[in-house]
Amino acid sequence: MRPRLNALLGGTLMLLVLSTATLSALWTPHNPLRIAMRSRLQPPSALHWLGTDEMGRDVLSRLMAGAGTSCLVAALTVLGAVVLGSGIGLLAGFARGMVDRLLMLVNDALLAFPGILLALGLLAVIGPGQWGIVAALGLAYTPTVARIVRGAVLSLREREFVEASFSIGNSAAYTLWRHVLPGTVSPLTVLATSLFGWAILAESALSFLGLGVPPPAPSWGNMLAAARPYLESATWLSLAPGACIALTLLGVNLLGDALRDHFDPRSRPQ
């Protein structure tokens, strides 16, 4: 019963976020970019359900518009990191020897930097902006994924069913695709969901430094960053994007667990 509930709750949350993001492209209560200095920092009211920010912009509208940006950035980041990282991890874990050592040498050197610092450096090269963030964060998270996948592959490739696959004449590529890669799905889904959370937070940190989604376009990260000076006087400003991030992370995590269980036949009833 519990797993079903997880999937249901996670699915609902994610559906809510995604539909809001889609909706915001067509309609928001107010124009998220319209500045009205006379009505700045208003508490929630019937007109502005979640109040207005330091430039008088409607917070609800900006949240809706930001949902798309934040989730897109995070999802693309995770996708990039997972694809690239699994490729490297599979190659290193399966080939072993010299290939593994070279790949992991570079990988470990990159892992030694905090992800955000690496992204900062990369952003300086790529240039700031939404795509810059995706590329920089994606590359910054790749070494973590590569490490995890390599570990999983190293243990999977010693299992006898991999040897069995060779013994019936399958090629290395087929064996890798059919028998090894599926085994990495469980650790990968867990990792990907937490990466999704980190990516949203990192995006907000980079936006805070002025390297992320450039103002005035809203993202949850830059809204949270902009709300910081008003934490005491206008609490709703930081609460709203904070709650959105938290709920999205909860949704992603629950959904990730449900997906992992779904992909693992052993968790199905006997």
Next chain:
Amino acid sequence: MSLALDHAAAPVAASTAPLLAVEGLRVGTGSFHAVEDVSFCVAAGEILALVGESGSGKTATGRAILGLLPPGLERLAGAIRLQGEDLAHVTPARLRALRGGSIGMVFQEPMVSLNPAMTIGAQLGEALALHSDLDAATRRAACIAMLRRVRISDPESCLAAYPHEFSGGMRQRIMLAAVMLPKPRLLIADEPTTALDNLAQAEVLDLMVELARDSGTAVLLVTHNLGLVARYADRALVMQRGRVVEEGPARRLLAAPREAYTRQLVAAMPRRTARPERPTREILLEARGLVVDYPGRVRLLRRLPGKRAVKGVDIVLRRGETVALVGGSGSGKTTLGRALLRLVEPTGGQLLFQGQDVTAGRGAAVRDFRLACQIIFQDPYSSLDPRQRIGEIVAEPLRHEPGLDAASRAARVAETFAAVGLPGLDRRFPHQLSGGQRQRVAIARAIVRRPALVVADEPVSALDMTVQAQILALIRQLQEERGFACLFISHDLGAVVEVADRVLVMQDGMIVEQGSRDAVFDTPHHPYTRALLDATPRLDA
């Protein structure tokens, strides 16, 4: 063997109160009972065997005595008395004092039951430090004396060594030393040698009986192997599905079992039956001077010396015959089996399949050879991809079979499932099957392409006795029907005696003896063969 005899001859103190009395024990959770109404006694100095197959509740019974049940199981009813003291109602502190002090326990897996991060000395001293007031120097001396007793050479340096530096058999001997140091009154040994080959098994158990007799310790030997019961136990208790089926003196129980289940267990013991005379047929696979080297590990800038696992072996396998390859762990038999199929690349020598050289390359002859030779692995839990349905697993080898459309492929898979006795189960996942059923799937995968040769690498050593007998019968029957040759790799001469036409004995990377089954079993020439035969648990021992 003589030890067990002497022991059985010694008068058992039946008149005095038993050392351990278990009455009406029930273990389980809710409505599920793993152990139901089990009662037995262990007299001081007696060796009692608790016999049963997986799921019989024998391990849960052994663990309940120490209060070490796994999560999810608890003692629901019954009394456990050690010299009159009810272990079910003592304080946790008292129970801890008894554990390791009055009751010792040896676990199944020597690889995991010793802490890899602690030196042998630290682990040996642990129980003594807890349960005695000896000073450090006396404890050290006692440890060294005990290690010498379990025949560890150079005990002083052993104290400073870590578990990974020892083989499985040595580790289990060290474990035994650790448990026997405080001279417990009862030793619970739960499948202590299942993970070991026969030679190491005999060594460990001979020592266990010897140490137990010296310090007057009673032993509760939990095992599935009737051969061990015959060899070491005074009395035996047969369990099935949580209940005691039969109890009695080991000798009587094995010679004249009263209950149907016991008879079934005894019947499952391998026995030698006449093999049909076969004309000598043409050579299928031949290895000439086969050598396999494992490269050493690379440490910084230099490569550590590697290991030569197979040292120039000549083998001839003929069509339709069953050849057993026997040896202890580390003898190179598994590597040789893999190298014959080129799952491990040979470093030297020649491999001929139907007269064609298939030692290297990927030519047409090599491809035919690959497709015609299949392998069955030891561990049916590891050799099946947990994410594939068993129908997919068995169909997979047919990917490389030319000229088979989907319908005839499905027909072939269904026919193979029927042949191994698993009709209609192809939608299941491996985890939904029992160990025996999984091994049947592995066999189906090996024979679905109608191979000329099947290498079976310890195909039954991970299975229960009755299941072992069934799988051996299945292999034999399939071989009769389909006429493939089989290289049967095993450390257990007992399993070999049932199926083999010829026997090859391997030691240290070389074939030291070979001949027909009866010649090797009746008149072994090499001392290693004789040692293997002596170490094989048999009912008539």
